Amino acid sequence: AQSVTQLGSHVSVSEGALVLLRCNYSSSVPPYLFWYVQYPNQGLQLLLKYTTGATLVKGINGFEAEFKKSETSFHLTKPSAHMSDAAEYFCAVSGFNQAGTALIFGKGTTLSVSS
């Protein structure tokens, strides 16, 4: 079975500061991991994904994440926050077997950016 835990339901940073959103996963098979962003009243947009290969994954809008198997983590970072980064962020793992290939999401982290 797969599961995802996002530490911190709300993170606040100042514009220009480092963004760090934490995600830990549990998976009985090699995981496929994803970060999605949801802006108010919109659908989910894929930021980046890890399937196999390079453990440091670069995504859109300057975000990146590092897959650390030993720590079962896939934290999302951005060196310098923009006001436009304020949104809700979801970490997800791809399901397997009974859940088919559905995405299993964490509860989300709301990122606030202040000027």
Added chain:
Amino acid sequence: DSGVTQTPKHLITATGQRVTLRCSPRSGDLSVYWYQQSLDQGLQFLIQYYNGEERAKGNILERFSAQQFPDLHSELNLSSLELGDSALYFCASSVGPSRFHEQFFGPGTRLTVL
């Protein structure tokens, strides 16, 4: 714009009623997923179809059903609605059924049950 369309955008109805949500996948995508986003449960997988066949089931209630039609659009039917069914319902599509096929999400249908 992901290319996945969902109608209607908003739906307001009463308890006990039945509604149908519609999803059109991206051109060329054969797999459709339905997810429910609520304050209580977060984002949960409901059901997946691939090329007209049910592929996997998640936490879908017996009062809910879905199907995928020959033209690949999908409908999610919710019946005997309860207040707790109020949520944002997302459809996603992918080219194939496996987990390395990226899922693209529609804008969602917001259901309010009064």
